[in-house]
Amino acid sequence: MTLDDQRHYRLGVLFGAISALAWSSSGLFIRHITTDLMTMLFWRGLFSGTCVFLFFIYLERGRVPGILRRMGWPSLLATVFSAASMISGIGSMYYTSIADAMVIYATVPFVTAAIAFVFIGERPGRSTLIASGVAMVGVLVMLTDGHGDGLGGGSGSGLFGKLLAVVMTLSVGAMATVMRKHRDVPMLPAMAGSAWLCSFVTFWFAAPLAVSAPDLQLIVIFAIVQNAMGLILYTASTRRLPAADASLLTALEVPLTPLWVWLVLNEVPSQATLIGGPIVLAALFGHILYEVRRNRAVPVVPAP
Numbered sequence: 001m002t003l004d005d006q007r008h009y010r011l012g013v014l015f016g017a018i019s020a021l022a023w024s025s026s027g028l029f030i031r032h033i034t035t036d037l038m039t040m041l042f043w044r045g046l047f048s049g050t051c052v053f054l055f056f057i058y059l060e061r062g063r064v065p066g067i068l069r070r071m072g073w074p075s076l077l078a079t080v081f082s083a084a085s086m087i088s089g090i091g092s093m094y095y096t097s098i099a100d101a102m103v104i105y106a107t108v109p110f111v112t113a114a115i116a117f118v119f120i121g122e123r124p125g126r127s128t129l130i131a132s133g134v135a136m137v138g139v140l141v142m143l144t145d146g147h148g149d150g151l152g153g154g155s156g157s158g159l160f161g162k163l164l165a166v167v168m169t170l171s172v173g174a175m176a177t178v179m180r181k182h183r184d185v186p187m188l189p190a191m192a193g194s195a196w197l198c199s200f201v202t203f204w205f206a207a208p209l210a211v212s213a214p215d216l217q218l219i220v221i222f223a224i225v226q227n228a229m230g231l232i233l234y235t236a237s238t239r240r241l242p243a244a245d246a247s248l249l250t251a252l253e254v255p256l257t258p259l260w261v262w263l264v265l266n267e268v269p270s271q272a273t274l275i276g277g278p279i280v281l282a283a284l285f286g287h288i289l290y291e292v293r294r295n296r297a298v299p300v301v302p303a304p
Contacts, residue, residue: 012240016249019233022226024256027098029222030090031265035215037094038206041087042199043216047223049195055232056188067186074182075190081175082194087201088167096161099258099269100142103277104165106254106284107135111173112180120181131287138279142272158270191231251284 033040057064092101110132116122124132143162179185211219234250241249261267269277 008240012237013249015233016237016241017252019230019237020250020252020256022230022233023250023253024260025226026090026222027093027102027257027261027267028264029218029226030093030098031261031267033215033218033222035211035219036207037091038202039208039211040215040219040222041090041202042206042208043211043219044090044223044227045083045086045195045197045199045202047220048227049192049199051224051228052188052195052231053192055228056186056192059188068189070184071186071189074178074185075193077178078175078185078190079193079197081171081178082191083197083201085168085171085175086194086198088164088171092161092164092168094161095164096158097258097267097269097273098261099267099273099277100158100162101165101168102254102257103142103273103280104139104162105169105172106251106280107132107139108169108172108176109284109287110135111169112176115170115173116177116180119177122180127287127290131283135280135283138276138281138283141276141279144272187235188231195227251288254284255281 030040060067089101089105092104110128113122113124113128113132117124143159179187237249258267258269262269
């Protein structure tokens with residue numbers, strides 16, 4: 001690895017770590033914003049989509065019209081799945097504990113592998129199958145507990161939030177499969193479009209003009225810092241790192257998101273999550289670390 005390669009790798013690690021840090025702030029924003037879920041989603045999508053699209057214009061400049069013209073049905077599918085993941089993802093953390101939602105979301109790599117196998121014939125490796133089985137055990141343990149109410153409150157809302165987390169995981173897995181099959185899908189315009197689609201869908205159930213000024217300020221920061229900045233930095237990271245390394249860094253979002261809420265707001269995970277959560281996280285990080293080591297294995301060439 002040359003000095004230039006090392007510099008690019010270090011920058012990729014930095015960008016990936018900061019993107020995970022940005023994404024991990026979602027729980028804090030959701031717990032501090034007092035407006036209803038649909039209004040929050042409407043304004044967040046509007047601001048984050050605009051911010052991502054402006055960055056896309058800055059990044060591509062004169063190539064923007066050509067890229068937009070190349071967007072076909074795979075881009076549309078990615079946009080729809082991403083919007084579904086935004087709505088269900090924020091909803092899951094709204095209706096159940098942050099820890100419950102994020103631990104279920106941690107199974108995304110394994111769900112993606114299953115969807116990719118069914119729809120595009122991509123066979124998962126042995127390590128993926130083993131890790132998937134372990135992670136599923138952890139999720140089943142968590143689903144035995146219907147508690148963990150979020151802001152929505154009410155009996156059964158904890159289980160509803162967990163089911164929304166499952167929808168989020170399936171949506172992200174489907175989006176990743178589409179992007180894997182059609183690698184020319186423009187990522188940034190699709191993500192901007194998904195945020196705007198999220199706003200369009202939630203507008204009919206929201207009260208945009210009823211939001212208070214403090215809440216609107218928090219939503220703007222939520223949209224720009226957590227969503228837009230996280231996505232922009234992740235994009236910069238993936239251009240400099242191997243896929244396995246980038247996945248490992250962004251997976252830090254999973255334990256960090258409930259950690260901040262635990263430390264700042266004392267939202268303690270349920271007993272089932274404290275048992276099932278570490279099982280899922282062990283499967284996730286064990287799998288990613290194995291893939292990183294395997295991808296870095298270079299045969300030793302004897303000296304001449």
